[in-house]
Amino acid sequence: MINFETPKPIAQINNVVETVAVNMMRPVSRHFDENEHEIPWEYINFMHQAVKSMGGTSMAPEEAKPKLGGPEKKKYPPIAYQRLAHMVEMLSWGDAGMYLCIPGGLLGSAAVAATGTTEQKKRFLPRLTGDKPAFDAMAMTEPQAGSDTSAIRATAMRDSATNEWILNGEKIFVTAGHKAMVDSEGFTVVWASIDLSAGRAGMRAFVVESGTPGCAVTKMEHKLGIRVSDTVSMVFQDCRIPFENILGSNDGSDFCFHSRQGTSSLVKRGAYRQLGFYHDIIDITIGVEVGVDRLNADIAYQDRGDSCSYERHIAMIKNLVQPPAIKPIYRLKPVAKILGRFVVL
Numbered sequence: 073m074i075n076f077e078t079p080k081p082i083a084q085i086n087n088v089v090e091t092v093a094v095n096m097m098r099p100v101s102r103h104f105d106e107n108e109h110e111i112p113w114e115y116i117n118f119m120h121q122a123v124k125s126m127g128g129t130s131m132a133p134e135e136a137k138p139k140l141g142g143p144e145k146k147k148y149p150p151i152a153y154q155r156l157a158h159m160v161e162m163l164s165w166g167d168a169g170m171y172l173c174i175p176g177g178l179l180g181s182a183a184v185a186a187t188g189t190t191e192q193k194k195r196f197l198p199r200l201t202g203d204k205p206a207f208d209a210m211a212m213t214e215p216q217a218g219s220d221t222s223a224i225r226a227t228a229m230r231d232s233a234t235n236e237w238i239l240n241g242e243k244i245f246v247t248a249g250h251k252a253m254v255d256s257e258g259f260t261v262v263w264a265s266i267d268l269s270a271g272r273a274g275m276r277a278f279v280v281e282s283g284t285p286g287c288a289v290t291k292m293e294h295k296l297g298i299r300v301s302d303t304v305s306m307v308f309q310d311c312r313i314p315f316e317n318i319l320g321s322n323d324g325s326d327f328c329f330h331s332r333q334g335t336s337s338l339v340k341r342g343a344y345r346q347l348g349f350y351h352d353i354i355d356i357t358i359g360v361e362v363g364v365d366r367l368n369a370d371i372a373y374q375d376r377g378d379s380c381s382y383e384r385h386i387a388m389i390k391n392l393v394q395p396p397a398i399k400p401i402y403r404l405k406p407v408a409k410i411l412g413r414f415v416v417l
């Protein structure tokens with residue numbers, strides 16, 4: 073029989089998280105809402121230590137996570153997403169904006185963790201579990217490129233004399249951009265084109281570290297809600313970053329959106345993952361980040377040789393068309409073929 077009771081490990085962590093929501097978030101929630109852009113450092117420092125004491129963010133590479141003493145932890149059934157959903161729900165009840173102020177583990181580090189090389193993970197992720205809180209952000213949206221990320225106009229030109237990328241362009245609506253680039257020694261993953269004429273195939277992601285000359289936070293939005301979480305505009309003006317800061321590989325070639333090779337590039341892995349989400353919580357995903365999803369969905373469908381598209385998927389949600397037959401990704405491999413029946417992608 074199906075048991076609808078909350079699993080014990082989730083109930084336990086829920087109690088802890090509820091204590092944080094009740095005692096650390098709710099009492100100051102209104103204050104930070106009325107004093108937009110004031111930073112809740114006491115809460116941030118507490119959460120930073122709390123996350124570290126639990127082993128650091130799940131994004132950090134093993135060698136970058138703080139080592140915990142004591143006996144080996146008991147292994148529980150895989151309930152990570154269920155636990156995460158409960159935690160997010162409880163923390164958002166505390167204050168959705170403050171929930172977004174938990175250092176580390178935001179969109180930028182997710183991109184590095186999913187697609188960065190081992191060297192890149194070692195360079196960028198350990199700061200999230202360092203002595204001081206650090207933040208990360210993802211800058212994709214531009215004034216003319218929201219859902220339609222193919223309209224991105226930020227550029228990254230290579231200077232082979234100095235072996236650097238030179239970024240130029242403007243990004244808007246960057247969550248935690250100020251905390252990542254001004255208030256901490258964090259970083260932002262910036263989407264830019266290395267060849268505007270190539271359309272999406274020219275798109276790459278670059279890690280820009282806090283304090284890099286030529287990168288400036290130019291505006292902090294005044295919002296109607298989740299106000300303690302900063303949402304900013306950024307300008308890149310001849311912003312030079314090391315060549316190795318291109319995400320995915322040293323020359324960026326495995327980042328090509330059209331690649332049908334079995335590489336572990338950002339887009340392909342991210343796309344497949346997000347497609348997994350699409351079938352499960354598509355309405356939530358689209359509501360939150362339609363731009364990222366649109367791009368990734370189209371690429372994933374293309375890579376799978378699937379005739380579906382983002383537009384078609386939208387229509388599916390609206391019950392206008394029937395879902396396409398789901399194919400396993402690695403259909404050429406017989407074992408994966410069998411697994412594919414169970415792994416709904």
Ligand SMILES: Cc1cc2nc3c(=O)[nH]c(=O)nc-3n(C[C@H](O)[C@H](O)[C@H](O)COP(=O)(O)OP(=O)(O)OC[C@H]3O[C@@H](n4cnc5c(N)ncnc54)[C@H](O)[C@@H]3O)c2cc1C
Pocket residue numbers: 179209210211212213217218219220244245246247248303360361362363364383386
């Ligand atoms: C609080 C906040 C935080 C954000 N944080 C970040 C961040 O950290 N990094 C970042 O890069 N961006 C961020 N964004 C930007 C966000 O990703 C974009 O707002 C989003 O991609 C939508 O783009 P847009 O606002 O230009 O709306 P539009 O693209 O103009 O869309 C407007 C409406 O049209 C719908 N629509 C668009 N295209 C289609 C279509 N083809 N079919 C059907 N409906 C469609 C959309 O669903 C939406 O309802 C943030 C935005 C907000 C509000």
